[in-house]
Amino acid sequence: MAEITAFERRKLEKVLGMGDGYVLDFSDRTYAEFFLDFRVDIDAPEYRVGGGSKAKRMRTFWEIAPNHTVGKVLDGLIAYGLQIDRLGDSNPALVDDCRKIAQRLLSDQPVADMEALTAIADERDFEVVAEHVREAIEKNQPEGALDRLHTFVNKFIRVTCEPHGITISRDKPLHSVFGEYVKALRASGHLESAMTERILRSSISVLEAFNDVRNNKSLAHDNPILNYDESLLIFNHVASSIRFIKSLEARIKAKSLAQKADEPLWDETIPF
CATH class of the missing domain: 1.10.533 (Death Domain, Fas)
Structure with missing residues (x-):
């Protein structure tokens, strides 16, 4: 009301x-x-x-x-x-x-970073599941969309990780893929603080636990669904993490484009 x-x-x-x-x-x-x-x-x-x-x-x-x-x-x-x-x-x-x-x-929005939950690839199924997730938030019914949020997160992490050279397969669990992503970020110097890395690493175990919620506490199967307050906590954590990752990836892309713009168009060692 x-x-x-x-x-x-x-x-x-x-x-x-x-x-x-x-x-x-x-x-x-x-x-x-x-x-x-x-x-x-x-x-x-x-x-x-x-x-x-x-x-x-x-x-x-x-x-x-x-x-x-x-x-x-x-x-x-x-x-x-x-x-x-x-x-x-x-x-x-x-x-x-x-x-x-x-x-x-x-201003009374149950999920603070809801606008981050949008598709990042031109794929119809990605766009549809993102729309269903946002619709559940707008109706204040997060407990009824945990399975779709899980699907959204899978798609989001897959699309985000591929440019970093991370191998994606159906047999590799979501938390393992994300763990490789965090390693890639650290190895490339994209994380400025140990605390940021630790927060992201904590999300690896969170994503592993999300698999259990999806399988046993959501409408993906004939299960009793998770209560409203815990469902809302999951939505907020996921949305906040995705907002940060989108911002980080935009910064990485901008840095890469700036470096390419500074590269000479010819090899200065060639004597002509």
């Missing part, structure tokens, strides 16, 4: 023009299309328990969706309303108040 006070609801309803059951200038079709951009099926039965009008479905959406999802939708609605000049009340102070409500809700 989104944390919106009764006073805030009145402000939002006024700005979105919800007094007569409408929301801005949306038809039923465009309303559904707008919400689909935020991975929400506003036509689903759970949003119609309070009535089928657009305004009633919006109120139900506020009742059952998590803060971050509601914040994203509200932010989008306000931007759209300003663009078409059709806000129910365009008083600048009121619109600004509603924007602040949206931003406050947006």
Whole structure:
């Protein structure tokens, strides 16, 4: 349930023009299309328990969706309303108040580094599994997507390790591949502190334990799934690690390109 006070609801309803059951200038079709951009099926039965009008479905959406999802939708609605000049009340102070409500809700994200969980290769299955992982976070249901997070991590580490000359095979476990990656980083001088190396090495045993979670505590098989709090901890740890690795790999690539740019285009030892 989104944390919106009764006073805030009145402000939002006024700005979105919800007094007569409408929301801005949306038809039923465009309303559904707008919400689909935020991975929400506003036509689903759970949003119609309070009535089928657009305004009633919006109120139900506020009742059952998590803060971050509601914040994203509200932010989008306000931007759209300003663009078409059709806000129910365009008083600048009121619109600004509603924007602040949206931003406050947006700041309540269960996984801090969620934006790091994106595909890094042009592969359809990689993109799909990344989208499923982010959707689970946005719905605040990490326990239901541990198996997909495990698949995402496998794909991410494979794509990341290949440029470092690390052999990838189906028989080599994920934690072994990552261990070779950490060794390669150290050998190439890409890690500046022993503490960073130690943190990355600790992730080797974490990834080994992730295999057990995936096989015995996720929807990959007919198992009782892991509880919400521990699932959220796993998501946050994985997302934080991936954010760091993406940043590190970008720095390595930039350094390599700079070195190539400094190389002479000819061999200065050739006497002509």
